[in-house]
Amino acid sequence: xxxxxxxxxxxxxxxxxxxxxxxxxxxxxxxxxxxxxxxxxxxxxxxxxxxxxxxxxxxxxxxxxxxxxxxxxxxxxxxxxxxxxxxxxxxxxxxxxxxxxxxxxxxxxxxxxxxxxxxxxxxxxxxxxxxxxxxxxxxxxxxxxxxxxxxxxxxxxxxxxxxxxxxxxxxxxxxxxxxxxxxxxxxxxxxxxxxxxxxxxxxxxxxxxxxxxxxxxxxxxxxxxxxxxxxxxxxxxxxxxxxxxxxxxxxxxxxxxxxxxxxxxxxxxxxxxxxxxxxxxxxxxxxxxxxxxxxxxxxxxxxxxxxxxxxxxxxxxxxxxxxxxxxxxxxxxxxxxxxxxxxxxxxxxxxxxxxxxxxxxxxxxxxxxxxxxxxxxxxxxxxxxxxxxxxxxxxxxxxx
Numbered sequence: 001x002x003x004x005x006x007x008x009x010x011x012x013x014x015x016x017x018x019x020x021x022x023x024x025x026x027x028x029x030x031x032x033x034x035x036x037x038x039x040x041x042x043x044x045x046x047x048x049x050x051x052x053x054x055x056x057x058x059x060x061x062x063x064x065x066x067x068x069x070x071x072x073x074x075x076x077x078x079x080x081x082x083x084x085x086x087x088x089x090x091x092x093x094x095x096x097x098x099x100x101x102x103x104x105x106x107x108x109x110x111x112x113x114x115x116x117x118x119x120x121x122x123x124x125x126x127x128x129x130x131x132x133x134x135x136x137x138x139x140x141x142x143x144x145x146x147x148x149x150x151x152x153x154x155x156x157x158x159x160x161x162x163x164x165x166x167x168x169x170x171x172x173x174x175x176x177x178x179x180x181x182x183x184x185x186x187x188x189x190x191x192x193x194x195x196x197x198x199x200x201x202x203x204x205x206x207x208x209x210x211x212x213x214x215x216x217x218x219x220x221x222x223x224x225x226x227x228x229x230x231x232x233x234x235x236x237x238x239x240x241x242x243x244x245x246x247x248x249x250x251x252x253x254x255x256x257x258x259x260x261x262x263x264x265x266x267x268x269x270x271x272x273x274x275x276x277x278x279x280x281x282x283x284x285x286x287x288x289x290x291x292x293x294x295x296x297x298x299x300x301x302x303x304x305x306x307x308x309x310x311x312x313x314x315x316x317x318x319x320x321x322x323x324x325x326x327x328x329x330x331x332x333x334x335x336x337x338x339x340x341x342x343x344x345x346x347x348x349x350x351x352x353x354x355x356x357x358x359x360x361x362x363x364x365x366x367x368x369x370x371x372x373x374x375x376x377x378x379x380x381x382x383x384x385x386x387x388x389x390x391x392x393x394x395x396x397x398x399x400x
Contacts, residue, residue, distance in 0.1 A: 116158070222252070
């Protein structure tokens, strides 16, 4: 816009009005001022319009960039979803392939097959394959699973050759036969073997990984329940490798609580970090229904099956907002420098009781009726990697 210079000169005294005030502006001056004002307002409006356009352009650019980022993220999510779907399909294909391979290895064999055996070259016998597979985690079950039938040594009549004498092999077979019809309330007794044959019998059981099946250790043994629980080589100690959510890993003790008298489990809990305190949620115990004399039903359990921790009921401590920090040193009951504690878990009438260091008693509320009337297994969950939980027993209950 053009620039106009307006020079205001003082009016001479003769030009003043008679009453001493300023004279009214002339019409020409008024028109000049209005014309100049319109130019100024036009220039200001142009500046405002330019700034608004600039802001609009910047906003549109930012919106475009954000939209592009969202579009890229959406495409990535779609690609990841397609990848997961493909991986899921690949898993299904692999599982089907493994199943076909398993069927191929087993051939026409099934658990209902009857196996013909030549025992030590001294006698022959026939036994159901399902009987030999009864202890599914044993080497005996693996050998007679059907996968290795074509590689098993056989005699001239095609019978599977067993390189043990009948007086130590047949007691194990008869023991397994009785186990197939066992009443959980009346467990099968270990087989009777001549004293001079006992050492050879035990060596054979170790070879077939059947020693625990014949003579279960009084304190039982740990088996995985959930999470990444670490079990010691002798199956008597459990721990975790990392700290995650409370009770993120757990194990069963695969020996039921007997219904006779006052059944109990003895545990020793140790702490590998001297500086670490005892937290309420260091570990928790519970019970699950057993399907036979020493194993949990369907090998299934969950956090809901836990009943007690070092504060009392697990549900009450979690719902009340008690945190690990709040439970440091257990309010003086167990100091951080105490590196181990003894725990006794008892199933008494309608309740589960945990005795700490032969003193403090922690008790659950009334248990479910099915847990009071059925055989049960102990369940223990661990939270912190510096906690070790050991099964305790005075003897292994096995003949020497």
